[in-house]
Amino acid sequence: MISNKMMDYVSSNSMIRAMFEEGKKLSLIYGEENVFDFSLGNPNALPPENIKKAIVEILSDESPNLVHGYMNNSGYEDVRAQIAKHLNLKHNLKLAFNNLIMTCGAAGGLNVLLKTLLNPGDEIITFAPFFGEYKNYANNFQGNLVVVSSNPETFKPDLEELKSKITNKTKAIIINSPNNPTGVVYSKALIIELADVLNKKQEELSSSIYLISDEPYREIVYDGVKVPYILNYYINSFVAYSYSKSLSLPGERIGYIACNGEMDDFNNVMQALNVANRILGFVNAPSLFQRVIGKCLDAEVDVSMYKNNRDLLYNHLTKIGFSCVKPEGAFYLFPKSLIADDKKFAEEAKKLNILIVPGSAFGAPGHFRLSYCIPNKKVEKSLDSFSRLAKMY
Amino acid sequence: MISNKMMDYVSSNSMIRAMFEEGKKLSLIYGEENVFDFSLGNPNALPPENIKKAIVEILSDESPNLVHGYMNNSGYEDVRAQIAKHLNLKHNLKLAFNNLIMTCGAAGGLNVLLKTLLNPGDEIITFAPFFGEYKNYANNFQGNLVVVSSNPETFKPDLEELKSKITNKTKAIIINSPNNPTGVVYSKALIIELADVLNKKQEELSSSIYLISDEPYREIVYDGVKVPYILNYYINSFVAYSYSKSLSLPGERIGYIACNGEMDDFNNVMQALNVANRILGFVNAPSLFQRVIGKCLDAEVDVSMYKNNRDLLYNHLTKIGFSCVKPEGAFYLFPKSLIADDKKFAEEAKKLNILIVPGSAFGAPGHFRLSYCIPNKKVEKSLDSFSRLAKMY
Numbered sequence: 001m002i003s004n005k006m007m008d009y010v011s012s013n014s015m016i017r018a019m020f021e022e023g024k025k026l027s028l029i030y031g032e033e034n035v036f037d038f039s040l041g042n043p044n045a046l047p048p049e050n051i052k053k054a055i056v057e058i059l060s061d062e063s064p065n066l067v068h069g070y071m072n073n074s075g076y077e078d079v080r081a082q083i084a085k086h087l088n089l090k091h092n093l094k095l096a097f098n099n100l101i102m103t104c105g106a107a108g109g110l111n112v113l114l115k116t117l118l119n120p121g122d123e124i125i126t127f128a129p130f131f132g133e134y135k136n137y138a139n140n141f142q143g144n145l146v147v148v149s150s151n152p153e154t155f156k157p158d159l160e161e162l163k164s165k166i167t168n169k170t171k172a173i174i175i176n177s178p179n180n181p182t183g184v185v186y187s188k189a190l191i192i193e194l195a196d197v198l199n200k201k202q203e204e205l206s207s208s209i210y211l212i213s214d215e216p217y218r219e220i221v222y223d224g225v226k227v228p229y230i231l232n233y234y235i236n237s238f239v240a241y242s243y244s245k246s247l248s249l250p251g252e253r254i255g256y257i258a259c260n261g262e263m264d265d266f267n268n269v270m271q272a273l274n275v276a277n278r279i280l281g282f283v284n285a286p287s288l289f290q291r292v293i294g295k296c297l298d299a300e301v302d303v304s305m306y307k308n309n310r311d312l313l314y315n316h317l318t319k320i321g322f323s324c325v326k327p328e329g330a331f332y333l334f335p336k337s338l339i340a341d342d343k344k345f346a347e348e349a350k351k352l353n354i355l356i357v358p359g360s361a362f363g364a365p366g367h368f369r370l371s372y373c374i375p376n377k378k379v380e381k382s383l384d385s386f387s388r389l390a391k392m393y
Numbered sequence: 394m395i396s397n398k399m400m401d402y403v404s405s406n407s408m409i410r411a412m413f414e415e416g417k418k419l420s421l422i423y424g425e426e427n428v429f430d431f432s433l434g435n436p437n438a439l440p441p442e443n444i445k446k447a448i449v450e451i452l453s454d455e456s457p458n459l460v461h462g463y464m465n466n467s468g469y470e471d472v473r474a475q476i477a478k479h480l481n482l483k484h485n486l487k488l489a490f491n492n493l494i495m496t497c498g499a500a501g502g503l504n505v506l507l508k509t510l511l512n513p514g515d516e517i518i519t520f521a522p523f524f525g526e527y528k529n530y531a532n533n534f535q536g537n538l539v540v541v542s543s544n545p546e547t548f549k550p551d552l553e554e555l556k557s558k559i560t561n562k563t564k565a566i567i568i569n570s571p572n573n574p575t576g577v578v579y580s581k582a583l584i585i586e587l588a589d590v591l592n593k594k595q596e597e598l599s600s601s602i603y604l605i606s607d608e609p610y611r612e613i614v615y616d617g618v619k620v621p622y623i624l625n626y627y628i629n630s631f632v633a634y635s636y637s638k639s640l641s642l643p644g645e646r647i648g649y650i651a652c653n654g655e656m657d658d659f660n661n662v663m664q665a666l667n668v669a670n671r672i673l674g675f676v677n678a679p680s681l682f683q684r685v686i687g688k689c690l691d692a693e694v695d696v697s698m699y700k701n702n703r704d705l706l707y708n709h710l711t712k713i714g715f716s717c718v719k720p721e722g723a724f725y726l727f728p729k730s731l732i733a734d735d736k737k738f739a740e741e742a743k744k745l746n747i748l749i750v751p752g753s754a755f756g757a758p759g760h761f762r763l764s765y766c767i768p769n770k771k772v773e774k775s776l777d778s779f780s781r782l783a784k785m786y
Contacts, residue, residue: 071644133671253676
C-alpha cells in the first residue's frame, strides 16, 4: 500500500537494517568492547563547551516567543548577517544576510537546492566515490544522478569524463570536499580547473550550470590543509554547510546554504530557496539552534582525536598490505578491499567483529569505508583484528 | 534558471510578500500600535516554564553526544515510548514506541507521510476550507489534491460529495480539526460517519484509504470541547501532531506521526516513514527538543488569552453584521467577507490598517481569516476599525 518507490527503498533498507541488527547481536555475544564498529558517521568529539553556555544565555536573555517562534522561512536575519560577516572575514567575500538561508543541516539544504533547480529529467553530476544519498535526493525531484569517475589512485575527479557527460540536461554538479567516503580534499588548482570546465560548458551550451559544494566536513582537516571556498572560484556556486560535524551537533539539524550573489537568476533563486524550505515541510531551520550558532561562530571541536585515529589506522593498514589514499580531512578511510567483491569482504571482516561499509554503497566497488569517529582505544584494540583479516588473503 | 514549478511558486509568493511589505510600511507610517495584523499564525502564548527547566536539566544531566547526536531516523526510542504511554493514558490506546516516529513538526510529518504513500497521479482528498500548503505537499510527490466542499453555515464536510469523489486513485484523506482557517472541531458523531464512508469505500474498491489527521491545534480548544482521537475510530489512520501551538514552539520544528498498529501494511509503512524522514533531508527530528518533549508531556500553554480574543472578536463581529461560525478551537475566525470579492475586501480592510488573509487562500472565496494569536489589547483596540469597515457596506 506504500508507494512503489518507497517499496524499493524499504527492501534495500532491510539489508542495512539486518547488518545493523547483526552488529548488535555481535555485541551481545562478544561484549561491546570486542566489537569494532567502523560503520557509522556519528561524530564522537564533544561539542564545544560554548554551545551549552550559549543555550543557557539565550534562554535567560531573549524572549521565549522569539527564541522558539517562527521567523522568515530563510531564518533570522541577524543570525544570517553574523554568519555572512564571519564568512567574509574568513574567505574574503562580500556576502550579506540575503546571500544565506538557514537549513536543517546540509541534507535539508541539498533537498531545498534540488527542489529549486530541477525540472523532471534534469541531471545532477557527482564524482565517485560519493555519498549515496545524492542519488535519493535527485530522485526526490525526478532528477537523475550522473556519476563521473575519479582516478582510483588519488580520488581526484576525471575532468575529461566530466566534459563528456555534461549536456543540456545538466543542472548542477555536486562536489564534497573533504570527501565522504575518501577523506580527500580538493586543491585550489583542481577547483580552478573544474570552474574552467564548467565556464566553457556554460558558454558552449548557453546554459547555467550550478556548482554545489556539500561541506559538512570543511572544519575536519589535518596537517594544516586548506579547503578552497568555491564562491571565490565560480560564479554560479552554492555552499551547503552543516554544523553537524564541525560542532558535533548532527541531531540538531542546523546548517545553511551560502549563495554567490553574482549567480544567474540570483533573486529568483533566493526566493525559490525560501519557498522550497517552507513547502518541503522544513518551514525553517530549528530556531534555538539558529540563535546558538550566532553566538558560537568561532567555536570548534578538537579534531586531534580524529587525527590520531587516522594516523593509527592509515599507518597500520598500509603496513599490513592495504592500499589506501591518505585522507586529509573528514573522519573516513577508504581502502581497497583485499578481494574484488567488497560485500563479501565486509562479511569476512564481520567474522572478526569488524563492521565496515562496502564501497558499492558509494559507487566504488572493490573498496570499503571505515568511519574512525570512535574512541581512540577502540581503534588501537582493533589493529590486531585488521592484521588477522589481512593474513586471510 | 530555477525549475518551472518553483517559478510559479515564486510569482505567487511575490504577492504575499508584497502584502507583507505593505504591512510593514503601514507600521512605519501609522505606528506599530495602530496596525492590526491578523494575518500570521505565530502563537503569542508563552511556552510553559517547564520547557526552559527541561532544557537546562538535560544539558546538565545527559551526555552532550547523546543530546545533540544522531539517533534512529525515527527518533529516540525512550522518547517515543514516553509519548506512546502518554497517548495511551489519554485516549485509551495500546501504542508502543514503534507506532510513532518523531518529525520536524506536522509539516515535516505530512511530507513524510505523503512521500510514503503516493505514487505519481495519486489523489489526496481534503475538505474546504483547508490549509493551503496541502496542495503544495501533494504536489511535492506528483500527487493531486482533490477538494470536497463543506456546509457553508457549519463548515462540516459534505460526506455525500466525498463519496462521489473517492476513486481508485484516492490514497488518503486529510482532516484538520480544530481547523485552520475556521476553528471548527469535528465531533465524535462526524468522525464515526466519516469512518463509515471510508470503510465502505475501501470494501467497494478493494483498496486501502488512509485517514490522516493533521492536529497542530488539538490542545487549543475552548469551553471543554473534546477532539476525538481518530486512531480509536478508523483502522487505517495516522495522526500528524506538532508541538508548535500546544507548547508555543513553532520555530523548533518538533512533532510526531502516530500510526494505528492495525493498519494495512503496518510494517512496511513504518519502515517507509523511517526512510522517508531520512531521504527527504530531515534525517531526524531535532534531537534536543525530542528529549525536551519527553520531559514536558504534561506541559500546556495558557489558552485563556486566545479564548478572550475569540470571544471579543466573535461577539463584536457578529454584532456589527458579520456572519461567522463560532470557532471551538485553534486561534482563527473565518467570517464571510461583506462583498463576494474577498481579495478586494482584504484591500479595503488594509485601508483601515487591518491585515487579513482572503479566504481564497484556503479554497473558500467570499471569506477572510483572522488570526487572533495577538495581544488582547490589540484586539480590543481593533474593534472600532472593524466597525468602521462594516459601515462601508
